[in-house]
Amino acid sequence: MVAAPAWAGEDHVRGGQTVPVYSYEDAVRESVWVQTTLDNDRDGVPDKVAVDITRPRAKGKVPVILEASPYYSCCGRGNESELKQYDANGVITKQPLFYDNYFVPRGYAFVSADIAGTGRSTGCMDVGGREEVLSAKAVVDWLNGRAKATYADGTPAVATRWTNGRTGMIGKSWDGSVANGVAATGVEGLETIVPISAISSWYDYQRYNGVLRIEDYPEYLHRVVNGRPAGVCDAVVQGLDEGSDDATGDYNAYWAERDFRPDARKVRASVLIAHGLNDINVSTTQFARWWEGLRAPKKLWLPQQGHVDPFDIRRAEWVGTLHRWFDRWLQGLRNGVEREPAVTIETAPGTWAHERNWPAAAARTTRVALGDGNGATGTLGGRSTPGSRTWDDNPDLSEAAAVASPNAPVRGRVAFLSAPLTEPVRISGTPTVTLKVQVDKPTTELTARLVDYGTATRVNYLGRGEGITTLATESCWGASTAADDACYRDTAESTVTAGHAVLTRGWQDAAHHVSLRFVTPLRPGRWYSVTVPLQPTDQRIATGHVLGLIVQASDNEYSTPQSTGATIHLDLRGSALNLPLIGRLPTPGAAAPVVAATPASPNRVAPPRSRPLLPDGTGLRSQK
Incomplete structure (x- = not known):
């Protein structure tokens, strides 16, 4: 027997929806x-x-x-x-x-x-x-x-x-x-x-x-x-x-x-x-x-x-x-x-x-090769090329410093850039980076970031309101009593115009490359394939912009790094960026494009590690 609906015999349903007829007070x-x-x-x-x-x-x-x-x-x-x-x-x-x-x-x-x-x-x-x-x-x-x-x-x-x-x-x-x-x-x-x-x-x-x-x-x-x-x-x-x-x-x-x-x-x-x-x-x-x-x-x-x-x-x-x-x-x-x-x-x-669904139905996992570029800044797209990169773990390297100047040498990170996009593309799903590495320590942490290089107005999610500004006005959503009003401060979307933005980030402890259930120490001199999953995202990158991949070791802003001071060797031919992509990345030239160095957003607040985190926000001040 099917139970009668909750509203049977009541008058709070009109026009196919519930309406406010009961006294809140x-x-x-x-x-x-x-x-x-x-x-x-x-x-x-x-x-x-x-x-x-x-x-x-x-x-x-x-x-x-x-x-x-x-x-x-x-x-x-x-x-x-x-x-x-x-x-x-x-x-x-x-x-x-x-x-x-x-x-x-x-x-x-x-x-x-x-x-x-x-x-x-x-x-x-x-x-x-x-x-x-x-x-x-x-x-x-x-x-x-x-x-x-x-x-x-x-x-x-x-x-x-x-x-x-x-x-x-x-x-x-x-x-x-x-x-x-x-x-x-x-x-x-x-x-x-x-x-x-x-x-x-x-x-x-x-x-x-x-x-x-x-x-x-x-x-x-x-x-x-x-x-x-x-x-x-x-x-x-x-x-x-x-x-x-x-x-x-x-x-x-x-x-x-x-x-x-x-x-x-x-x-x-x-x-x-x-x-x-x-x-x-x-x-x-x-x-x-x-x-x-x-x-x-x-x-x-x-x-x-x-x-x-x-x-x-x-x-x-x-x-x-x-x-x-x-x-x-x-x-x-x-x-x-x-x-x-x-x-x-x-x-x-x-x-x-x-x-209709997410990730977008048209997104296809695309293997994006890492190219040698000019031997310093590498390329994204085209065919795999021989080459390598070597860097040392630099746990003091900030995200802002790591991503702001992709063509400049920065201790503790390597950078790869696509050619300027000839058509807009969309990333919808979970990107991963597969890195073929040789490490001189039993483990190292690996951090990867995807960056959109190109000036645009974007939601300012790194600002104090994480993308909103609280206004002085109020709006009311329901009935009130003297003890419990239904009125709340209005908000507005907060944006920032900047020359680049981090689209998504990912981290992996290399010694957990076999399983998260146990540690498999790395042997010096041996090559390993380690996949770094990035956070799922859905982002559109405009024509003329450049997609960047920034890789470093430990990250002192978004984690508490167990830095081993490792030196990491990366084999480019055995490595790739895997993108859930709609559209195509253009074939890169022999060298990576030159991207103008841009400072971090002026509205960026202190990074996560410097604030006490709760699962309800970045500290007790946040949007609970």
Whole structure:
């Protein structure tokens, strides 16, 4: 028997969509604690998840929009870092973000959960692990009558009295990562997820193919969001330190527990992904690998910003998409959103296109040869040529110095340039660089960058707002109360005109060239083929511009380099750049073209390594 839609007998559906008819001011606001099956704080009592609810006073049962987060009391949500607020009795009065303001009047409940070990929940935060995921899953189970909860006074709280259990999870960054993890369990009742700039593999967030991003990172993240008294979670923190294994960079059982991609086939929920193509915090491999593994109905938004919510990029269009998406999958309204083009992508500042899939169907993997050029600056394209390059690991070499002058000798890097493009080309997918190298140490880190050399106005993703500027004006998205308004500072896209831009980056520890699960030390004097995967991207390069490949060893800006001081010899004929390409690179001349030296963007902020990272942004200041 097919269940009646959530809106049966109600009047909040008109013209095929939900409309605001319920009083937001008079909504039911309550707080409950959901019991889990875990006890990782080892106090002999099942861990409990604090859940705050805002729901309409509807006649029938309503679906739920759920955001499970570690940030509700430590760091805040959104561009304005909003925190939860409570009355004197501990009942929620203000929910962060606009989801409750906008959707509750339209016949949805909004539920926010403090994941285990954070906010008012018990248990211990295990940073992407089993406790984190199952604590949020327990909320979905409770909404569907499969778990127990109580109010603060200990009386039972029964969700099935007011909800039909149809749940959608949403969240940016860490919150979206939790949604991915819960969906990967295949839990019944989770109908859709909206992960924004989210993690699908915590190994890839804290490691770059064996390269350490920041030392003692899981412990740092635990400390930032921990809501438990001192000492309660010491055993869990010790487990984070030992399991993450900074010493080797190996992918092990600890990381496998925090890798949701192998279970993408279990995902029953539809998936709406949004991810900045220039996100250097939660890198683009996180969405790309997750996207390719999903078999459920799916949709993708790809702006050119960094770690920014689409609400702060293209606000009206994003809210409209969310509205129709939730109406379709939670309210059961046949509005056709799933039949629209699956991909919405920003091709240039303020210019958007719709496509059927991603990567673009016309993209073909093209092997681009590395040529000797003038013996200093090499060439891209044409036929392979004999030749070699030799450089020493220079961990102090900045990205700005490495890419700004491709024709000049720079210690610690080698450069290869295409001929000026005779037609525009597009890179859509995951580039890789295969390097045939000989190294005089047991390992070295290898870093590769693709650079567009040519003056253009581009989204300023390296600026302080990661591609947006916050304005003084406000706009309102839903109903308000005295305690919780629906108004948010407007934003504008931030751009910069410069002579070059880094399109994508990639890193690889050479001793992990066989497998990420173990180290295979290199033997001096022996040649090895090492592939450096770059971050997935989608970029267009204009006629007359030059495509550059910059290769160096360790990178002190985007990682914590384990520099070995190696000398690297590169055999050009055995090496190549592999591009998912639409269009053709022109055949290069005998020597690489001369590219004018250009300084780094004047709006560039401090590089990532100099700022404390959270999966919700580059430091507590950022776009949460």
